[in-house]
Amino acid sequence: TWQFGSREWGYGANYADEVAPAIVRRAVELGVTFIDTAEIYGPGHSERIVGSALAELGEARAGMVVATKLMPVLPLPPTTGSRAEASRRRLGGATIDLYQVHWPNPLVPLGTTMAGFRRLLDSGTIRAAGVSNHSLARWRAAEHALGRPVISNQVRFSLASPAPLRDLVPFARDTGPGSPTAWGDAFGRRLRVMQSNLIIDDADAVTAATTELR
Numbered sequence: 001t002w003q004f005g006s007r008e009w010g011y012g013a014n015y016a017d018e019v020a021p022a023i024v025r026r027a028v029e030l031g032v033t034f035i036d037t038a039e040i041y042g043p044g045h046s047e048r049i050v051g052s053a054l055a056e057l058g059e060a061r062a063g064m065v066v067a068t069k070l071m072p073v074l075p076l077p078p079t080t081g082s083r084a085e086a087s088r089r090r091l092g093g094a095t096i097d098l099y100q101v102h103w104p105n106p107l108v109p110l111g112t113t114m115a116g117f118r119r120l121l122d123s124g125t126i127r128a129a130g131v132s133n134h135s136l137a138r139w140r141a142a143e144h145a146l147g148r149p150v151i152s153n154q155v156r157f158s159l160a161s162p163a164p165l166r167d168l169v170p171f172a173r174d175t176g177p178g179s180p181t182a183w184g185d186a187f188g189r190r191l192r193v194m195q196s197n198l199i200i201d202d203a204d205a206v207t208a209a210t211t212e213l214r
Contacts, residue, residue: 003015004020016049042103102133154170
């Protein structure tokens with residue numbers, strides 16, 4: 001959904017209002033159940049487009065998992081709280097299924113950022129916490145600081161960018177179902193490592209280079 005609210009892609013004036021919502025509806029018709037966006041896309045416009053398209057789904061909306069990302073310019077607990085609430089309103093749901101830190105902020109301690117996420121979990125504003133573009137060390141540190149599972153790490157991962165196979169995929173596999181950090185604790189699924197346009201739900205298959213797109 002990066003392109004939905006962003007003019008720099010040059011898709012024309014009608015893209016955000018007509019084409020993008022149609023893409024969301026068609027994706028749902030084809031069985032897609034996970035939609036990821038971010039407050040920086042647009043900014044905010046992508047979340048509004050996704051929220052509007054999901055609102056038209058009726059009962060089918062209940063089967064969707066919606067994720068968005070915090071742009072960590074100043075990820076202090078009060079700021080994180082207000083921006084999560086703004087994202088929730090734009091997306092139109094009672095809660096955000098998965099809320100992720102878009103990029104590490106080297107100037108703000110992870111403990112400070114995760115304190116804000118802990119408040120969001122406790123208040124029910126979000127159902128689960130995740131990160132994006134984090135190394136394994138930062139992923140683990142975020143989980144330690146949160147004191148709860150950080151269930152996902154959205155990273156660049158493809159045949160052209162296989163680096164996550166060295167550490168992130170094994171970590172996701174080893175902390176799978178039955179462990180304290182399994183995604184299954186939040187959604188009953190084994191989804192730990194994500195790339196831009198792909199959810200990887202079988203780390204062994206990825207390691208064997210036989211990834212199945214779902």
